[in-house]
Amino acid sequence: MEGYRHSVLLDKDKCTGCTTCLQHCPTEAIRIVDGKARIDSDRCIDCGECIRRCPHQAKKASAGSLENMQRFRYKIALPAPSLYAQFDNLDDIDYVLNGLKKIGFDEVFEVSKAAEFVSEYTRRYIRTEGIRLPVISSACPVVVRLINLLFPSLSESIIHLHPPVEVAARMAKKRAMEAHPELKEEEIGVCFISPCPGKVSYVSNYKELYDLHIDEVVPISDVYFLLINAMKREEAIESLSESGMIGVGWASSGGESTAILNEGYLAADGIDNVIRVLNQIEDGNIPPVNFIELNACPGGCVGGVMTVQNPFISKSRLQSLRRYLPVSMNRMPEGERYIPQEAFFNKIEEFAPERRLGSSMAESMRMMSDIQRLKNMLPGIDCGACGAPTCRAHAEDIVRAGGQEPDCPILKARMLSEGK
Amino acid sequence: MSEPLVFHYDVDGSDFTSAGQASVFVKRNLRQLGLDPEIIRRVSIAMYEGEINMVIHAEGGEADVIVTEDAVEIVLKDHGPGIADVEKAMQEGYSTATSSIQSLGFGAGMGLPNMKRYSDEMQIDTELGVGTTVRMKIRLT
Numbered sequence A: 001m002e003g004y005r006h007s008v009l010l011d012k013d014k015c016t017g018c019t020t021c022l023q024h025c026p027t028e029a030i031r032i033v034d035g036k037a038r039i040d041s042d043r044c045i046d047c048g049e050c051i052r053r054c055p056h057q058a059k060k061a062s063a064g065s066l067e068n069m070q071r072f073r074y075k076i077a078l079p080a081p082s083l084y085a086q087f088d089n090l091d092d093i094d095y096v097l098n099g100l101k102k103i104g105f106d107e108v109f110e111v112s113k114a115a116e117f118v119s120e121y122t123r124r125y126i127r128t129e130g131i132r133l134p135v136i137s138s139a140c141p142v143v144v145r146l147i148n149l150l151f152p153s154l155s156e157s158i159i160h161l162h163p164p165v166e167v168a169a170r171m172a173k174k175r176a177m178e179a180h181p182e183l184k185e186e187e188i189g190v191c192f193i194s195p196c197p198g199k200v201s202y203v204s205n206y207k208e209l210y211d212l213h214i215d216e217v218v219p220i221s222d223v224y225f226l227l228i229n230a231m232k233r234e235e236a237i238e239s240l241s242e243s244g245m246i247g248v249g250w251a252s253s254g255g256e257s258t259a260i261l262n263e264g265y266l267a268a269d270g271i272d273n274v275i276r277v278l279n280q281i282e283d284g285n286i287p288p289v290n291f292i293e294l295n296a297c298p299g300g301c302v303g304g305v306m307t308v309q310n311p312f313i314s315k316s317r318l319q320s321l322r323r324y325l326p327v328s329m330n331r332m333p334e335g336e337r338y339i340p341q342e343a344f345f346n347k348i349e350e351f352a353p354e355r356r357l358g359s360s361m362a363e364s365m366r367m368m369s370d371i372q373r374l375k376n377m378l379p380g381i382d383c384g385a386c387g388a389p390t391c392r393a394h395a396e397d398i399v400r401a402g403g404q405e406p407d408c409p410i411l412k413a414r415m416l417s418e419g420k
Numbered sequence B: 001m002s003e004p005l006v007f008h009y010d011v012d013g014s015d016f017t018s019a020g021q022a023s024v025f026v027k028r029n030l031r032q033l034g035l036d037p038e039i040i041r042r043v044s045i046a047m048y049e050g051e052i053n054m055v056i057h058a059e060g061g062e063a064d065v066i067v068t069e070d071a072v073e074i075v076l077k078d079h080g081p082g083i084a085d086v087e088k089a090m091q092e093g094y095s096t097a098t099s100s101i102q103s104l105g106f107g108a109g110m111g112l113p114n115m116k117r118y119s120d121e122m123q124i125d126t127e128l129g130v131g132t133t134v135r136m137k138i139r140l141t
């Protein structure tokens, strides 16, 4: 896709060209060129895996900022449920929500509240007659982009429901306008407190395509310290939380699925596992389930790279936090039988399947046989010294660039030592 | 008309955990040829089932995928026990898989029927004690 704006970026000064990220990028989007990493914008899915792996902190996630929210008269925070898992000994979500108001927000709307509606929509959707099952959750934008890139045949299985964050943004704006008729719509700003760069890119690229109502995306790690100082135990606090176990559960892997209640489901987390599962779905090799939850991050959203806590600790904290919550605090109005039309999106992000090699099938076939020939010449150790993640990828790079000969330092060294 | 492209894979019968790998590689190559996603899905299911059969029933074998501009042909060749009654084996639900295989989720007797369903042509040559060759063709036009 042309001009995709990525949250995940390289800090050139810090990059040593060490090849660590090269080996771990799930879509082989990285090459080392002139001693520095370079990300192929068409292939990058903003999963943040390279941020996790880089030993020199040379990969970073860019996002919006709290200062940018100053442009709005009325500021609403949308905390992701994974935010609640960042704090030690938190026994009441209200401390976090009150903290958000103290650091400058006029109102708080929990994404977990919207998630409870999305869970109910999903349950109804699965039971609709004529739906091709299983459906794949649309909640993780990284997974959606991955499917469009590498698993285009599964693109239609993605459930066309907006993710909770967008449903929350819409509900929050509507509620604020009703409560404050003096405000104009454009004076109300909605700020998502996000665990991941994936959501940053989702908002900055698809605002128009999906008619998104989110105005700003700020990392959890940016508000964390502000919140720590603002959250005071002694003070009397307002009771603000409006979500239960189901909504809060969305923060970790399996939470979204358990909210589907009696339907058979499959939940996988961590980008490599997700890819494995998608391959199996394509091969028709999965148990008969109706719902598939895929989270790019290990442990689910609590494992996003913009969080501060280790995902396993977060998961355990969430468990104790959820223990005394009601199952759910949000349901569709009594008697309402249909999922509201505005919960759906019509078209999915632009179809961007892996680029075909040549301009025609015949040309692609010729190029593929060149790739095979080059690959067979290469040592097959996938060392990364040429700047590509694997020998196969190097062969492909050469052929795509119109070349005929490999440019492999290992081969050259061998030829030298053999005196050729 | 360009030369047919041939992808060759050795399917290791001793390592059960690697079963299904060849179909992942094939899928990737077909995508780069720009084939229709639905065709790729059919090839990968047919290939996957055949690959698993070779691992489960025949201690491995070889897979060749031959791509021309008109069709993708999959040839799966093994030196396993052969199939005694092909007609029976083709029936849905017929399986000789042991219970330990079944506990892994295989042995529903759906593999061969699926291979037939997802390919346009399928041919099985088999001889007891010698081996089995399955050929499947998926047309592109």
Ligand SMILES: Nc1ncnc2c1ncn2[C@@H]1O[C@H](COP(=O)(O)OP(=O)(O)OP(=O)(O)O)[C@@H](O)[C@H]1O
Binding pocket: B049, B053, B054, B056, B057, B058, B078, B080, B081, B082, B083, B089, B090, B094, B095, B096, B097, B105, B106, B107, B108, B109, B110, B111, B112, B113, B132
């Ligand atoms: N390559 C082969 N060599 C020997 N026997 C085979 C081979 N492929 C299939 N068979 C025989 O044919 C039967 C039916 O195969 P089929 O793939 O339909 O079912 P299955 O492998 O038993 O179960 P499933 O494919 O559902 O996991 C097998 O149980 C086996 O007896």
Ligand code: SF4
Binding pocket: A008, A024, A025, A026, A027, A028, A029, A030, A039, A043, A044, A045, A046, A047, A048, A049, A050, A051
């Ligand atoms: S964010 Fe993910 S897809 Fe993008 S370059 Fe990093 S590892 Fe690759």
Ligand code: SF4
Binding pocket: A047, A139, A140, A141, A142, A143, A195, A196, A197, A198, A199, A294, A295, A296, A297, A300, A301, A302, A303, A304, A305
């Ligand atoms: S799993 Fe959650 S945190 Fe991670 S990329 Fe997907 S939506 Fe973002």
Ligand SMILES: [Mg+2]
Binding pocket: B049, B052, B053, B107, B110, B111, B112
């Ligand atoms: Mg089988």
